[in-house]
Amino acid sequence: MAALCRGRHRWKRINILNVFTRSLTGKFDYDLLVIGGGSGGLSCSKEAAQLGQKVAVLDYVEPSAKGTKWGLGGTCVNVGCIPKKLMHQAALLGTAVKDAKKYGWQISETVSHDWATMAEAIQNHVRSLNWGHRVQLQDKKVKYLNLKGSLVDEHTVRGLTKAGKGTILTAKNIVIATGGRPNYPTNIPGAMEHGITSDDIFWLKKSPGKTLVVGASYVALECAGFLTGIGLDTTVMVRSIALRGFDRQMAGLVTDYMEAYGTSFAWKSIPKRVEKLSSGALQVTWTDTQTGREHKDTYDSVLWAVGRAPETKTLGLDKLGVELNEESGKIVVGADESTSVPNIYAFGDIGEGRPELTPTAVKAGKLLARRLAGQSTEVMNYDNVPTTVFTPLEYGCVGLSEEEAETRHGKDGIEVYHAFYKPLEFTVAERDAGQCYIKVVCERGGDQKILGLHFTGPNAGEVTQGFSMGLQCGATYSHLLQTVGIHPSCAEEVVKINITKRSGLDPTVTGC
Structure with missing residues (x-):
C-alpha cells in the first residue's frame, strides 16, 4: 500500500511539474495527440502530419473476454x-458453386468448406494491413505509441505500457477516437x-460449428x-425486431431471404442461461x-x-468534466467534433449521435485535422450517408427510411416508387428473387426531391455508392428518369422505376 501511495504522489509531482513547465515555456510535446488507432484516428493523424503538425497516435488493444487480441487498425480492419x-465473400462463392452447375460447370466431387483454410488466409491479410498501417504512420512521420491513454488535463495524457510503465505526453490538442467494443x-x-462476440469470431482457428447468434x-x-x-447450422435469436434503425420493409425482406437461404430464426425470444454440458456442448435455455x-x-x-x-470508461473523462450521454456513455x-472541454475533441463511434461507420469516421477525422491545423473551416456533413448490410441478400440504402420520411413530411407529403425485379444472374441458376426490391x-x-433510396440485391454496396452522390447533389425523381441505365444490370432497375405504392399497381418488373 505504501508503494502504491508513493506511486500516486510521484505521478502527482510529475503532473504538477509538467503543467508548471508548460506554463513557463508554452510548448507541448505534440501539436496533436490522438488516442485510438482505428480508421478514424489513423486518418486524422496522417492528415495532420501531412499539414505539418507534430503528431502522435496512442493505440492499445485490451484483449476480449476470450483473450482475442489484434494489431493496429481498430475494429474495421481487425x-x-x-x-x-x-x-461474406466465402459464403457467396459457395452459392456461386451451386449456381455454376446450372451454367454448365461439371463439379463432380462433393463441395465442402474448410474453416481453418479460410480463417488463416483472412487473418494473414489482416496482419498485413496492421503492418501496412504502421509503415504508413512512419512514412508520414506520425509517432506510433503502443500505450493505453488516459487524460490528465486538457493538454496532458498519461500513457501506460502493457507492463504498467507510465509516460506523460502533452499536446496542444487531444483527439479521442477509441471507438467501441461488443457488449455481453x-x-x-x-x-x-461460454459465449463469444464479433471480437472473437474472425480469429477462431477452428470452425464455430452449430452456432446460436443472439441479437x-x-x-x-x-x-x-x-x-x-x-454450411454451418445457424440460428438467430431475436428479442424484438431485426435491423432496428433501418427501413422496416427492407429489414423484413432481408430476414425473409435469410430464412429461405437456410438461417433459422427464433423470434420474440429471450435467452435465460447458457450451460456447458459434460459433452462440451453449450445448452441454451430461452423463453x-x-x-x-x-x-x-x-x-x-x-x-x-x-x-x-x-470505450470511454478508462479515459478519465469524468475528472476533466467531459460531458457524456448518461444513457449511451458516448461523448457529447x-x-x-468539439467536446465540453476546450482542446479536447472526439469523433467516430464514440461520438453521441454519430453513425457507427468507418467512412464517416475517416472523413470526419481528416476534416478535423484540417480545422485544427488552420487549413479549413469545413465540418463533416452527416446527412445522406450511405451504408450496406452484407447479408446473403445485400441491402444498401442512403437517406431516409420510409418511416422517417413519413414522420418528417407526412404520409401525403411523400411519394414512394418501388419495384420487385429479378437479377439476370438468378434466371439460369433458377434462384428465387422474391426479395430483390428497390424503393x-x-x-x-x-421536383420530387429524392429523400431516400433502398436496394436489396447483388452488389448492393456498389449500386448504392453511385446513387448516394446523386442524393448529395439534390437528385430528384425526374433526374432518375433522365438517366440512361446500363443494360443488363441490377442498377438500371433504379432509373426505370415508375410504379408508386399509392397507385396500388403491381410493381413486379417484367421484360427489359
Missing part, C-alpha cells in the same frame, strides 16, 4: 468490415463464460449469414415471449451480438 466482407449481457448466467443488428445478421453460407414457454437446445458456439459500448460533441422515397410535390 474484427469488423474487412474480415466480415471476406467471410450482464443478467444471463454463463453468457460471458438482430446488422452485425448479428451478417455473421449469421456467412456462417449459414459456409418465447409470445407463449411464455421455455425452450432448450444445444450449440457448439453462442455469439453475442447485442450492441456495442463506447458539437458539429465541429425510392421522394417528396410528393415540386
